[in-house]
Amino acid sequence: MLPELIDLKTFRDALTRAPGLDETALQEAADRNGQLTKPPGALGRLEDLAIWYAGWRGDARPQVAAPQVIVFAGNHGVTAQGVSAFPSEVTVQMVMNFEHGGAAINQLAKAAGATMDVHALELDRPTADFTTEPAMTEAELLSALRTGWNAVDPDADLLVVGEMGIGNTTPAAAIACALFGGDAADWTGRGTGVDDAGLANKTRVVTEGVALHANAGDGLDILRCLGGREIAAMAGAIAAARILRIPVILDGFICSAAAACLADASSGALDHAVAGHQSAEGAHGAVLEKLGKKPLLNLGLRLGEGSGGALAINILKSAVACHSGMASFAEAGVSDG
Template sequence: MLPELKDLNSFRDALLRAPGPDQDAVNGAADRNGQLTKPPGALGRLEDLAIWYAGWRGDARPQISAPQVIVFAGNHGVTAQGVSAFPPEVTVQMVMNFEHGGAAINQLAKSAGATMDVHALELDRPTADFTAGPAMSEAEVLAALRTGWDAVDATADLLVVGEMGIGNTTPAAAIACALFGGDAADWTGRGTGVDDAGLANKTRVVAEGVALHGGTGDGIEILRRLGGREIAAMAGAIAAARVLRIPVILDGFICSSAAACLADIADGALDHSVAGHQSAEGAHGAVLAKLGKRPLLNLGLRLGEGSGGALAINILKSAVACHSGMATFAEAGVSDG
């Protein structure tokens, strides 16, 4: 059961108090893994994934039958500074495409047997330009966090969150730079494909935002000052899943930057998550390294929408299916040595 988010401190408190994995289930799953009809370690990382998943679901022999994909959409005031190759109107158009089933994420969610939900967050009212002041007020970031928090289906057994928001690699880069340090150029990439002049301009914008807001508070305060509504909603959903002990597959650079805000608040805040993929956005690998997450896939994706995370659902499903469906040596009547 999720607690009510009354204010930002109640969000922080919920994350700090979130339960860990069920150690009995971890031990039971590890014991079962050692008895399956295969040489020890023969399924490589799939074995670790299955045991990890079992612990968070509290079941030594789990199944994945109800994955959920949620896409959040938001618009950004900072796009007025020319940081994207596309206009903000595309956000609205793509939301309609999601709702009509025409986007890549619709196909990937369907292929993975996942339900898909779309939440557009005040697209007619972009966040403020973070080079001039905070992107959101406390009330605005709390509302966005609540949207994500409330969007998670408590009956889901796996979660992927994605985003749509023209210009949102800019706030993602600013968040990463503010949280992890370094130069703006270390974290700023081409996003939807800006040219060299566009990249230089985008890097300038990120540097100005970090100079204004960096070092002003924890991950949630950085999220408020430099983020966007859809980024905050992703953070809210990932946090809700942590409280509900629903495993999460992280998507790309923007999703990982949202997750990093949670990791800054509480040790272990992302223990229930794995990285679905490493995207082609240059700094994504660096963010994953900072978070201690090794990606499951590396296919050159740079779409967003939750696409890489959704694609990885079947990897995790396969890991769990092998773990729970394979016979043990005793069950199969096979000699184990």
């Protein structure tokens, strides 16, 4: 059961005390995998995925029956510095598109048999420009974390979180740079398609923001100073899923930046998560490498919205279906040599 998020200390404590996977179920699933009618390792990563999933669900022969996709939307004050090819009004318009079922993520969630929820976070009140002050106050960060925390359905058995927020590859790049070091150019990409001058401007903005908040603290402090409401809400949902032992499929660059804040704040905070895909945003692969997550897919996606994570739901479903549905050698009457 999820504790009520009354302050950031409660959130940090919940991360630290989050349960691990069920070792008994993990071992039983591994044992079952060794008895299935196939050569050892013949299903490659699908075998590892199914065993991992079984451990988190506490069931050696699990099913994926109730996946949930949640899209969070937020606006960013830093867009006033011209970091995006699109105006912030598009965020509101896309939320309406989500709500009417017209976006790519709606189709991908439906194809995966997932429910889909949309949460818009104060779109009429963008975060502050992080080159001049922290993007959020502690109260604003807590409110956004709480939105994500409370958005997770306790009855879900798999979670994908996505986002919509014009300009949000800029805070994601700033978060990655602050967490992992290096130059801003290492982490800053073209996002929705800015030209060379736009990329140079965006890199400048990331450099200034990271320098201003160089002494922010841990991942949650960096999230407050450089992030956005939708990024914080994703972090809150990923953390809640850990408490509830709901496995998570991470989406792209922005989702991974949110997840990285959790990993920095608490070791092992992402043990219940796999990377759904590697996006075409240049630095995403580097973030995944830092997190120790090997992507399931690499299809050149750069849409956001949770699209890559949702697409990977059927990969995990297939892995679990093979694990739980295949006959053992004994059941099938097949000699195992």
